[in-house]
Amino acid sequence: MRTRANQPVPLQAIVAVTNDLTTDQRVDRTCKTLQQHSYNVLLVGRRRTNSLTLAPRSYQTHRMQLLFEKGPLFYAEFNLRLFFFLIFRSHHLLVSNDLDTLPATYFAHLVSRMIFFFSFSRDRGAPIHLHDCHEYFRGVPELVGRRFAPMMWKALEDMIFPHLKRVIAVNTSIARIYSEEYGVPVTAVRNLPFRKPLTPDNMKKALQIGENRKVIYYQGAVNVDRGLEEAVCALQYLKTDAVLIIVGTGDIFHELQSLIVREKRENQVILTGPVPFEKLHEYTQMADVGLSIEKDIGINYHYALPNKIMDYIQANVPLLVSPFPEMKTIVEGYRIGACIAGHAPESLAGSIDAMLGNPSQLEQYKENLKLAAEELCWENEQHKLSEILTIKC
Numbered sequence: 001m002r003t004r005a006n007q008p009v010p011l012q013a014i015v016a017v018t019n020d021l022t023t024d025q026r027v028d029r030t031c032k033t034l035q036q037h038s039y040n041v042l043l044v045g046r047r048r049t050n051s052l053t054l055a056p057r058s059y060q061t062h063r064m065q066l067l068f069e070k071g072p073l074f075y076a077e078f079n080l081r082l083f084f085f086l087i088f089r090s091h092h093l094l095v096s097n098d099l100d101t102l103p104a105t106y107f108a109h110l111v112s113r114m115i116f117f118f119s120f121s122r123d124r125g126a127p128i129h130l131h132d133c134h135e136y137f138r139g140v141p142e143l144v145g146r147r148f149a150p151m152m153w154k155a156l157e158d159m160i161f162p163h164l165k166r167v168i169a170v171n172t173s174i175a176r177i178y179s180e181e182y183g184v185p186v187t188a189v190r191n192l193p194f195r196k197p198l199t200p201d202n203m204k205k206a207l208q209i210g211e212n213r214k215v216i217y218y219q220g221a222v223n224v225d226r227g228l229e230e231a232v233c234a235l236q237y238l239k240t241d242a243v244l245i246i247v248g249t250g251d252i253f254h255e256l257q258s259l260i261v262r263e264k265r266e267n268q269v270i271l272t273g274p275v276p277f278e279k280l281h282e283y284t285q286m287a288d289v290g291l292s293i294e295k296d297i298g299i300n301y302h303y304a305l306p307n308k309i310m311d312y313i314q315a316n317v318p319l320l321v322s323p324f325p326e327m328k329t330i331v332e333g334y335r336i337g338a339c340i341a342g343h344a345p346e347s348l349a350g351s352i353d354a355m356l357g358n359p360s361q362l363e364q365y366k367e368n369l370k371l372a373a374e375e376l377c378w379e380n381e382q383h384k385l386s387e388i389l390t391i392k393c
Helices: 025-036 071-087 099-117 148-163 172-182 228-237 253-262 277-284 307-314 325-334 345-356 359-375 378-390
Strands: 011-016 039-047 060-065 093-097 128-133 167-169 214-219 242-247 269-273 289-292 319-321 337-339
Touching: 011 025, 011 071, 011 099, 025 039, 025 093, 025 307, 025 378, 039 071, 060 071, 071 099, 093 099, 099 128, 099 148, 128 172, 128 378, 148 172, 167 172, 167 378, 172 325, 214 228, 214 277, 214 307, 214 345, 228 242, 228 253, 228 345, 242 277, 253 269, 277 307, 289 307, 289 345, 307 319, 307 325, 307 359, 319 325, 319 345, 325 337, 325 359, 337 345, 345 359
Parallel strands: 011 039, 011 093, 039 060, 093 128, 128 167, 214 242, 214 289, 242 269, 289 319, 319 337
Antiparallel strands: none
């Protein structure tokens, strides 16, 4: 559609996610890429009782205040509210992020297509729906070992997924699993950050960490089976003078606080709580080694390529990771870190000491990280998202 001055009119895109928008870099990058394609973008999430204030963004945001914050009632309320929110707003593109936003966006998309086909005005083209798989949702640790919840999610996925026309996934492993399971094409669009320059490290001073003290660093969800409890317990075996910094929050945040007290590690662990992603790079740069040591408790973790790995790379931080396929390929391919031998605290301490106690190897990792940072950035990946938006379905 064009104006009388022959200028394109921006199309409307609505992007949906169940989090509170504060720390989600992937949807932020999606929104900015959509803006480059002349979309006016509205990002929809939820507001929690402890949500931080959102920093100004180049696109619109809306956070729904819900009665329930977790469990089946939360997901039911969110999708019901989101469905009615979407059908009463004009849009040309809907983007669902993960299975927990798919029901509302998919059925709202069907409504919008029905309206389009019965409309006399079709100059803007049929509405589009894009589904983004951040993970293999039914394999998340919170569902592993449970019976009823995975069955319900699978029933929804089985009903909707085979009919999807545009699907992307966070890495090639997850894309392959979904494509084989449902017989639909799935494009891998990796969760890479924008290229970020290195800046002076002022965060160690701000957190009152001695200049010569090493920093073991984790950022992301403070959830079950991320190896965080083992990392805290490993400190008693550590020979290097180091502090463990954990940036983020999650389901086991308070349990981790209690563990730190029980282990008498208050002087060796700093819990920052949630940090807006706009400020995260400043925190990440102070690290000497970045952890991504998830446990192999399900398909989702086994094939994960966590956001934090790419953030560590942009911050020139050597990595210590679990030996899972996607992570191992990156770390060993670019020679930017090492894989742990196991999660036993004493073994984990040995892996950390082996890295921190070898300055020449750390410097080589940092040199190799420069190339990795140049190649593994959103500027080199976003064309995949652009291409899938323009395909004819």
